[in-house]
Amino acid sequence: MLTFDHSFEDQAGVTTNGTIGLGVREIEDAGVLEILQTPGAALGNWQFLDALLDPASSSFSFLEPLGHAREVKTAVSGLFGRFVARAYATRYLGLTHFVHVRKPPMTLGGMLRGTLQRVPGRRGDMPDWVAWGPNSGMAIIEAKGCHDSKGPDAALKRAFAQAERAEIRIRGRRVPFKRYAIATRWGFTNPKVSAPMLWVKDPEEEGEYHEGEAEALEIAMARWHAATLLAPLGHGSLAKPLLALAQAPFRNRVEGAQAAARDALSAIAPVRVERADAAPEDFLIGGLVTRAGPLGSTAVDGDAGVILRRAGLRPAFVGIERTVLKRVVEGVPNLGSFVQEGAKLAGERRRGEDGAGSWVIRLEEDAAWIAPVAL
8 A cells, every 4th residue: 555645635624645555556547447448448557656656665655657748747747636535435434326427418327317417607627526435425536546746735736616617406406415526646756756745625516415316416427427338348237227217307217228138137147256355246247458458248158368368468356246337227315225335435445346336356466257148
């Protein structure tokens, strides 16, 4: 577990300073999920951080600056900043379901008339994510990574300004949510030692839910999260109706999408994962991902992992627990009661688990074996 100097400003404006730890594996796993859910992106190599970090340092410090040209440093810092922020938000903020913010107004729940909207008068880029967690509720998050020698304060202010441009409303009425700005300043060993910093600003926005609205929004977020993760893994037949379930404004369309999602889910052969250390108890639905990108679900068989490992492609299986998907399709309320791992502390979760029923199983590193299951 590598450390960051940590500064956290809560909704009352009180700042707490100290250190926090994040594991390289959990940052990289967050990066796998993040890139898979990014529209149009193909996944490249992971397991890259160890080669860039100073092995003699107990903090999250790179051996040297991330490139020479400012635009390269900015681009790489921004990408790594998203990975670190998502891992941090999962471990320390209790957020489990992430959806990339799209052009507002963005429909979160169609029948609910729930939307993410631009705050009137606030121009500029929108924040990175709208997210939900069983112990945290709804959140809007903007992540920044920087290489500023003075620290991440300027990046934090930019992130907070961006997070302030969005709000969550149901039927035109603002509902409760948190805004998070997360800024990371990278540490380097060479040419000059500097400490890695992770600064967070956490204001809370007041609002009100009417009966059943909080649960309906939770279900919509779970459908968004599952759909955007399953689509690049080769399960468009399930992802499409899940997204329609989240967005459809009328009951007849919801019922049609629900029937299509049930049919698609029943037609997919799940995968059993075996590994020596805490394998998932449930079957998973997902696909293989390699350093060259996603292979989808068609490449999954008992020998695929062995062949891909021998080819040096560092295969991983990324998937979602089948029971979780069944309940997401059916719209079971109170997600925190059945996505049980989401209610646990991050330290209690098993390796590769994110708390949303999603898993990143690295076949090589985890010494895992996968095989399709005939139901």
